[in-house]
Amino acid sequence: MIDIQHVTKRFGAFTAVDDVNLRIERGQFFGFLGPNGAGKTTTIKMLTGLYEPTKGACLIGGHDIRKEPLQAKAGFGYVPDQPFIYEKLTGREFLYFVGGLFRLPVGTTREKIAEYTEYFELGPFIDRRAEEYSQGMRQRIVLASALLHNPRVLIIDEPLIGLDPRSARLVKDTLKGMTRAGLTIFMSTHLLEIVEELCDRIAIIKDGRIIYEQSQSAAHSFDGQLESIFLEVTK
Secondary structure, eight states, rough: OOEEEEEEETTTTTTEEEEEEEEOOOOOOEEEEEEEEESHHHHHHHTTTTOOOSHHHETTTTEEEETHHHHHHHTTEEESOOOOOOSSSSSHHHHHHHHHEEEEHHHHHHHHHHHHHHHHHTTTTSBBBGOOHHHHHHHHHHHHHTTTTSSHHHEEEEEEOOOOOHHHHHHHHHHHHHHHOOOOOEESSSOOOHHHHSSSSSEETTEEEEEEEEHHHHHSSSTTTTTHHHHHHOO
């Protein structure tokens, strides 16, 4: 579902991402790790079409994000590390706005909003303006908006920022359940225990290059050793 082919991104003389190759299959929960400044966010921005690669290509569902941007973007949802909502809109209004961007029928949008309001426990604040929201409230609304059009791929950067333990558990259970139903998830995070709990496969990037790649099935389980692996390969 996701195919990153020999992708390089340069900013002047600085190479932020250097010849990265990754392929993530349908229904896989993929964890993308690395120290600060390693190239994680730059890779995500190329994958979502926010940056154009200096070299290489990013494909989602077989569509090149640069050559077929509308087809590629129709196939994924994106949750950035700093979720954005228009401050003067309520959560419900924002979700209807996103439904309109994806040209969903109003009835379908209404049904999906009702579904996710219950699923993510949005009811207490969905009709309040976003300017009143906490970080955790924003995160849940933006996650619902990313799933509104039934994407085949979810690209998510630090999904649990600002979430209380109950909300974090809800999001983790939701994401894992959706991969079992065929959703492909590309997740960047610094929380190694979340990666151990959720991910089928991981890659670690440092100085713009992939330095480690492994699957849970190949290793059976990380067994709490992911921190040691991470510290060893990134030292």
